[in-house]
Amino acid sequence: MASLQSYYNKFFQNIRLEYQSDAYKQVKDKDDSISPKITQAFKEAGYVVESTLKLGSMAVGTSIKPINGGDYDLDKGFVITYDSSPENPIAPKEIIHEVLGNHGFTNHKIKTPCVTADYASINMHIDYTVFRPQEYGGIHELAVGKKHAKEPKWDENDPTGLINWINDNQYHKAWWHSLDEEEVAQFKTIVRYLKRWRDVNFCDSDRKRIYSIALTIMAKEQFAPSIDEEGNRNDHEALQNTIKNILEHNYFVNIGNDKFEISINLPVAPRREVFQQHKSVGTVFKERLEKMHNKLIEVNKTDNLEEKTEILNKLFGEDFPIHSETKESANSLHKFSGPGFVQDHGGA
Amino acid sequence: MFKITAERKPEINLISAYLNTKGYEHSIQGNEFKIKVPLDSLTVEIRAVIPEEFPFILPDFHLIDRLKMGRLAHVSWKPSDPQYADICYTNKNATNINFKDPTAVFSSALDSAIKTLSTCLNDSTTNDEELYREYMSVWGFFCETSLPILCLADPKPNDFVFLNIYSNSKRLIAASKHNSVNPNSVLSYKNLNLNKSITGKGFLISLECYIPLPAPLDNLMDWWQQQLAEIPKFLIEKINHQYHKEKARNFWIILHTVYKGNPFYIGLQFERKPEYQTITLTPPTSTQDLDKWSVIASQIRPISPDVLIPRSGGSTSWQDKHICVIGCGSVGSQVLNLMCTEGIGKLTIVDDDTLGLENIHKHTLSPLYLGTYKSDSLKFDLESRYPFVSIQSERTSLKGTNINNVLNWRNFDLIIWVTGNSTIEMKFNEYKLQQQLDVPVIYAWNEPYGVGGHAVLTLPEKPGCLACTYIDKSTLQLGLYSNLAFLKPGQKLLSETGGCGYDYIAFSATDAIQTSVQVIRLIQRYFNNQVEESIALSWKGDGHLADQRGLHFTRRYKKFDCTFKEIKIECEDCHACH
Numbered sequence: 019m020a021s022l023q024s025y026y027n028k029f030f031q032n033i034r035l036e037y038q039s040d041a042y043k044q045v046k047d048k049d050d051s052i053s054p055k056i057t058q059a060f061k062e063a064g065y066v067v068e069s070t071l072k073l074g075s076m077a078v079g080t081s082i083k084p085i086n087g088g089d090y091d092l093d094k095g096f097v098i099t100y101d102s103s104p105e106n107p108i109a110p111k112e113i114i115h116e117v118l119g120n121h122g123f124t125n126h127k128i129k130t131p132c133v134t135a136d137y138a139s140i141n142m143h144i145d146y147t148v149f150r151p152q153e154y155g156g157i158h159e160l161a162v163g164k165k166h167a168k169e170p171k172w173d174e175n176d177p178t179g180l181i182n183w184i185n186d187n188q189y190h191k192a193w194w195h196s197l198d199e200e201e202v203a204q205f206k207t208i209v210r211y212l213k214r215w216r217d218v219n220f221c222d223s224d225r226k227r228i229y230s231i232a233l234t235i236m237a238k239e240q241f242a243p244s245i246d247e248e249g250n251r252n253d254h255e256a257l258q259n260t261i262k263n264i265l266e267h268n269y270f271v272n273i274g275n276d277k278f279e280i281s282i283n284l285p286v287a288p289r290r291e292v293f294q295q296h297k298s299v300g301t302v303f304k305e306r307l308e309k310m311h312n313k314l315i316e317v318n319k320t321d322n323l324e325e326k327t328e329i330l331n332k333l334f335g336e337d338f339p340i341h342s343e344t345k346e347s348a349n350s351l352h353k354f355s356g357p358g359f360v361q362d363h364g365g366a
Numbered sequence: 367m368f369k370i371t372a373e374r375k376p377e378i379n380l381i382s383a384y385l386n387t388k389g390y391e392h393s394i395q396g397n398e399f400k401i402k403v404p405l406d407s408l409t410v411e412i413r414a415v416i417p418e419e420f421p422f423i424l425p426d427f428h429l430i431d432r433l434k435m436g437r438l439a440h441v442s443w444k445p446s447d448p449q450y451a452d453i454c455y456t457n458k459n460a461t462n463i464n465f466k467d468p469t470a471v472f473s474s475a476l477d478s479a480i481k482t483l484s485t486c487l488n489d490s491t492t493n494d495e496e497l498y499r500e501y502m503s504v505w506g507f508f509c510e511t512s513l514p515i516l517c518l519a520d521p522k523p524n525d526f527v528f529l530n531i532y533s534n535s536k537r538l539i540a541a542s543k544h545n546s547v548n549p550n551s552v553l554s555y556k557n558l559n560l561n562k563s564i565t566g567k568g569f570l571i572s573l574e575c576y577i578p579l580p581a582p583l584d585n586l587m588d589w590w591q592q593q594l595a596e597i598p599k600f601l602i603e604k605i606n607h608q609y610h611k612e613k614a615r616n617f618w619i620i621l622h623t624v625y626k627g628n629p630f631y632i633g634l635q636f637e638r639k640p641e642y643q644t645i646t647l648t649p650p651t652s653t654q655d656l657d658k659w660s661v662i663a664s665q666i667r668p669i670s671p672d673v674l675i676p677r678s679g680g681s682t683s684w685q686d687k688h689i690c691v692i693g694c695g696s697v698g699s700q701v702l703n704l705m706c707t708e709g710i711g712k713l714t715i716v717d718d719d720t721l722g723l724e725n726i727h728k729h730t731l732s733p734l735y736l737g738t739y740k741s742d743s744l745k746f747d748l749e750s751r752y753p754f755v756s757i758q759s760e761r762t763s764l765k766g767t768n769i770n771n772v773l774n775w776r777n778f779d780l781i782i783w784v785t786g787n788s789t790i791e792m793k794f795n796e797y798k799l800q801q802q803l804d805v806p807v808i809y810a811w812n813e814p815y816g817v818g819g820h821a822v823l824t825l826p827e828k829p830g831c832l833a834c835t836y837i838d839k840s841t842l843q844l845g846l847y848s849n850l851a852f853l854k855p856g857q858k859l860l861s862e863t864g865g866c867g868y869d870y871i872a873f874s875a876t877d878a879i880q881t882s883v884q885v886i887r888l889i890q891r892y893f894n895n896q897v898e899e900s901i902a903l904s905w906k907g908d909g910h911l912a913d914q915r916g917l918h919f920t921r922r923y924k925k926f927d928c929t930f931k932e933i934k935i936e937c938e939d940c941h942a943c944h
Contacts, residue, residue, distance in 0.1 A: 360856070363871075
């Protein structure tokens with residue numbers, strides 16, 4: 019009989035999205051065609067692009083496939099040299115805005131932190147940001163401001179630092195224990211589970227306000243790994259304990275009348291409050307987290323794998339498979355996964 | 367007698383001062399003390415001899431007038447020097463001495479000697495138990511003048527075995543053709559080069575009762591007569607009927623019994639008294655002519671599995687086991703050797719390879735066997751060395767296509783695969799499960815560069831099989847790499863000294879021994895019924911050679927902290943055994 023972990027593994031395979039996934043190819047291709055045009059337009063305007071940055075969940079390996087016709091996101095940063103950067107941070111954003119508009123993107127807008135656009139035919143949503151290094155080195159500065167912003171600015175921002183923080187093997191609850199490679203991978207898997215849970219369990223408006231970065235920061239800070247010395251993973255236990263830690267931490271502030279505000283700060287510059295104007299989402303967020311935690315405990319109370327997976331299927335949606343008893347031929351050894359042959363690792 | 371030198375005197379004075387504080391009446395002569403020691407019911411006199419190297423060597427204690435004490439454990443005697451008898455109060459070869467405090471050394475030693483004496487003198491039950499524990503040593507005191515006898519015969523419980531007694535310049539050998547020594551052993555009837563001149567005859571009589579040892583001053587013939595009265599009458603009649611008249615000049619009786627699981631052998635050599643050299647006499651098992659025989663005690667050295675195997679830490683319970691070993695390479699040869707020392711009775715070994723030059727530093731076979739089939743040569747080598755094993759060798763090549771008909775797998779109590787060929791081993795695992803073979807199987811292999819080794823025991827009718835150890839822990843799918851591995855998959859591991867065809871998995875003889883020890887531990891646990899589920903044992907090396915080659919280690923290697931720790935191998939996601 020299969021283990022519960024094997025069903026988590028299948029769930030993971032069903033939801034994971036990588037840069038090289040087939041489902042992402044068109045998005046990648048589109049970016050590959052647009053980015054050089056943006057770089058060229060920058061060049062013509064006198065802005066020298068010294069590098070581009072992969073941002074968002076793709077940069078840290080926590081992307082998941084969208085559901086219900088949702089968009090595939092692409093987050094990218096263009097870093098222009100300090101010397102070539104204009105005083106007005108909106109200027110390069112306007113160039114991006116124009117390039118996008120000329121190449122089939124719709125709904126393209128200059129927002130405070132970035133330029134966003136959609137490409138409807140491939141369910142693609144882009145966020146392009148502009149950075150420059152600080153004059154005397156250190157972390158980057160982000161071009162902040164909308165088109166007619168009163169006080170646009172180049173504001174301290176550390177995208178690389180955030181990526182490193184997420185990928186780092188520390189900065190989690192058991193700070194004295196450095197996570198190993200497998201535990202970091204489990205943490206990222208937990209983030210993916212949480213993001214899918216969010217997508218399934220909240221209405222559109224709430225879902226948009228429960229930011230992926232918030233889930234990532236909470237999961238990282240409260241992560242409780244569960245992999246034994248023999249490499250046996252227990253994602254269920256890791257998820258359950260991580261959520262327990264999240265609920266016990268002081269992210270949710272009681273403001274009376276059973277209402278909660280949520281407060282999480284970015285762990286790196288600009289260290290801003292993640293939820294800023296949407297703290298009130300804390301009430302429904304906390305309530306649903308508690309419900310999820312209870313469901314995970316309910317899973318432990320039954321030994322029946324079908325029952326376990328049914329609970330999880332309701333929690334995570336149809337991509338979490340339900341176990342059914344099928345008789346496998348006692349005479350057939352399950353096939354080997356992998357290539358036709360590999361070099362033997364043992365001798366006698 | 368040692369001189370009292372200026373350097374020696376301080377220790378003697380210290381000891382004397384100590385004895386005075388304890389109230390022990392004593393006298394000193396040179397480096398010897400005679401000490402009167404009151405025990406519960408009597409006062410004994412002990413001679414303490416302080417050696418030249420004291421306090422780096424413990425003193426000797428002798429019981430004076432020992433022969434008056436009768437049967438006393440831990441106290442020897444020499445018929446040639448009956449006055450002083452050595453008190454065995456500790457194993458002097460296994461002590462850590464507080465040489466900075468000579469008084470403490472002497473006092474501890476004396477206390478120990480007194481305790482030994484007191485226990486044996488005042489508690490007859492303990493004394494008897496201890497006498498039995500040192501049975502062979504005590505009997506040895508009676509055997510001062512006679513040659514020890516090698517006994518090549520298997521005792522038959524409550525029965526007897528007829529013996530011919532052979533002699534050469536060095537030893538006597540009491541032999542029966544009915545023995546469990548394999549014919550290729552150097553200790554076999556054939557290979558002992560027993561000359562055709564028989565010097566005497568005898569019987570090995572195996573009893574199921576306690577045989578009390580004689581006391582130091584006992585007359586041996588009187589003692590023998592008492593034992594004769596205790597031997598079952600039917601047995602004596604049987605012996606006497608079969609050998610009612612004997613013309614042998616010398617006659618030997620070897621008594622055998624088992625007490626608390628330990629076998630004991632007592633030898634008695636009967637010789638015709640001079641005036642009865644030429645006439646026919648009844649054997650000494652009959653009282654009829656007993657007065658015409660004289661008797662001396664003989665120390666027996668049995669060539670018997672119940673003595674020699676436990677003496678090396680093995681178990682005679684392995685004698686009736688039949689184990690099949692596939693693979694006679696570095697690890698296989700070590701496994702076979704160790705199994706023989708453990709007391710395995712029967713082996714079938716399978717390998718179609720010959721011994722090459724490149725093997726000689728790792729293989730147990732010497733270069734004398736170069737070019738020969740490993741299986742045949744190991745049979746010869748092991749049988750000659752280990753008397754109680756019988757080996758069948760097969761020069762068979764096992765392939766995925768002939769596994770089901772090359773051997774009758776159900777004949778074995780255990781099957782061990784040490785081929786280093788995971789393809790064929792996985793195939794066997796599949797076959798075993800399909801056929802529901804009711805035989806436990808061990809698979810063992812080394813990783814290269816001293817990184818480690820693994821042994822997996824799979825039990826019949828229990829979940830957990832070799833395929834469980836090939837389930838990838840991240841995908842939970844059956845893969846081609848073992849999840850026990852210490853080196854990450856997909857790396858270049860083969861060493862090459864001559865290009866294609868000359869590459870190999872590099873590991874040392876020490877690595878092979880280490881892994882073979884894991885195999886033996888698994889066998890021990892299985893045969894001792896200490897295992898209830900399929901398990902693996904791994905050992906981990908320091909990995910510096912792999913490190914030098916830029917190889918990467920698995921998480922398991924980094925976390926692994928305990929060689930000999932059993933790991934359950936059962937994996938719920940293994941479709942082979944679930």
